[in-house]
Amino acid sequence: MNAPPRQTPRPVTPVGLIAQALDRVADGLDGVAGVPDGVRDELRRARELAGGLDPYLEDVTTPESAALAALAADTRAHDWSARDPDAVFLEQEMLSGHVEGQALKMLVGATGARRVLEIGLFTGYSALAMAEALPADGRLVACELDREVAERALRSFAASPAGGRITVEVGPAQRSLAALAAAGETFDLVFVDADKAGYAGYVATLLEDGLLAPGGLICVDNTLMQGEPWRTDEPGANGRAIADFNATVAADPRVEQVVVPLRDGLTLIRRAA
Numbered sequence: 001m002n003a004p005p006r007q008t009p010r011p012v013t014p015v016g017l018i019a020q021a022l023d024r025v026a027d028g029l030d031g032v033a034g035v036p037d038g039v040r041d042e043l044r045r046a047r048e049l050a051g052g053l054d055p056y057l058e059d060v061t062t063p064e065s066a067a068l069a070a071l072a073a074d075t076r077a078h079d080w081s082a083r084d085p086d087a088v089f090l091e092q093e094m095l096s097g098h099v100e101g102q103a104l105k106m107l108v109g110a111t112g113a114r115r116v117l118e119i120g121l122f123t124g125y126s127a128l129a130m131a132e133a134l135p136a137d138g139r140l141v142a143c144e145l146d147r148e149v150a151e152r153a154l155r156s157f158a159a160s161p162a163g164g165r166i167t168v169e170v171g172p173a174q175r176s177l178a179a180l181a182a183a184g185e186t187f188d189l190v191f192v193d194a195d196k197a198g199y200a201g202y203v204a205t206l207l208e209d210g211l212l213a214p215g216g217l218i219c220v221d222n223t224l225m226q227g228e229p230w231r232t233d234e235p236g237a238n239g240r241a242i243a244d245f246n247a248t249v250a251a252d253p254r255v256e257q258v259v260v261p262l263r264d265g266l267t268l269i270r271r272a273a
């Protein structure tokens with residue numbers, strides 16, 4: 001039996017941060033005299049729009065499988081703060097979750113992908129979601145730096161029939177990519193969701209070392225990075241890395257791309273025709 005969540009997840013998407021900011025404004029205006037009714041009404045409407053979006057998307061999206069729900073519950077219940085402070089930093093908010101998982105599953109099914117690569121496994125939510133859409137002989141290879149979290153993911157995969165389609169490569173992803181390329185492996189769909197500073201290198205390797213099959217699709221997560229690429233506040237290291245990555249992709253004539261404002265941003269990239 002899982003323990004209850006140790007902490008409510010903090011907002012990690014642009015819309016989640018907007019909703020949080022609007023709640024703070026409303027709290028700040030509580031009891032303040034002289035605020036025109038029209039302003040309070042606009043604020044109420046803005047809070048409903050921003051705060052209601054994610055729950056609404058959850059409600060109207062195909063439900064997740066029992067195996068995915070159990071994996072997400074296990075991830076929420078785990079005490080990530082108790083990890084060795086010298087180990088790779090991990091937190092429950094890294095899990096992509098129901099709506100993004102369903103979007104990835106849909107992309108695997110719609111493209112007819114048979115071989116999928118994931119860079120950044122964590123507890124395995126997106127890997128298992130994509131594996132559920134693969135044919136019985138399909139294969140998903142997931143790269144993960146942290147052995148402990150990879151073993152946690154493998155325990156969850158063992159509870160699902162789709163889990164048998166997943167193999168995990170533990171180690172720095174660039175090393176795993178080099179080994180996969182040397183073995184002549186190719187992938188129809190790749191989900192990039194690891195260290196943000198590594199994104200540009202991963203996409204270059206996929207395009208240049210033969211890992212992306214002809215007609216293949218690259219999906220890259222967190223490409224809105226909580227709005228840091230366009231906000232005027234000084235961005236953090238991840239915000240800078242994503243801003244540079246987005247600019248690099250936008251200037252690369254080899255590819256065409258679109259940033260879908262799903263959760264914290266999902267960029268779809270393929271070779272230009």
Ligand SMILES: C[S@@+](CC[C@H](N)C(=O)[O-])C[C@H]1O[C@@H](n2cnc3c(N)ncnc32)[C@H](O)[C@@H]1O
Pocket residue numbers: 088090094095096097119120121122123124125126127143144145146149171172173174193194195198
């Ligand atoms: C955002 S999480 C992945 C979330 C997962 N895709 C999901 O949807 O639940 C990022 C993961 O990338 C891993 N990672 C970070 N740097 C890495 C590297 N250089 N090579 C491989 N994995 C790395 C982290 O350990 C972490 O588990």
